[in-house]
Amino acid sequence: MSGEPLLEINASHFTPEDLSAGVRHDYQLTPRDAVVLQVNHRQMGVGGDNSWGAHTHDEFKLLADREYAYTYRLRPLTDVDEATALSRRPTAGSDREDLCAAPAGAGAARDPGRPST
DSSP states (O other), X not given: OEEESOOEEEEESSOHHXXXXXXXXXXXXXXXXXXXXXXXXXXXXXXXXXXXXXXXXXXXXXXXXXXXXXXXXXXXXXXXXXXXXXXXXXXXXHHHHHHTOSOSEEEEEEOTTXXXX
């Protein structure tokens, strides 16, 4: 998977709701049969640079009055050797463009908090 700009990606056997269900330890979770893929464009800073009560600096906030967009491409890899080789390649510059060259599947996402214009 590659994205523009770089993305945060997580594959897990748990949904975000599963992880927020009030359990205290991971062994209390029941893994799902399916893999849950999370693709995130950005994360807002958490603040706390001088104490946990400090607010996030403005330059690290994701504001609801702005539009955020990103694109991503999924490429299935069926050859284990190819997948291993690609996983070791740098993700910047022309290498990232080469990885995106085979359009097996593509998608785009918008910030769900913003209406389409």
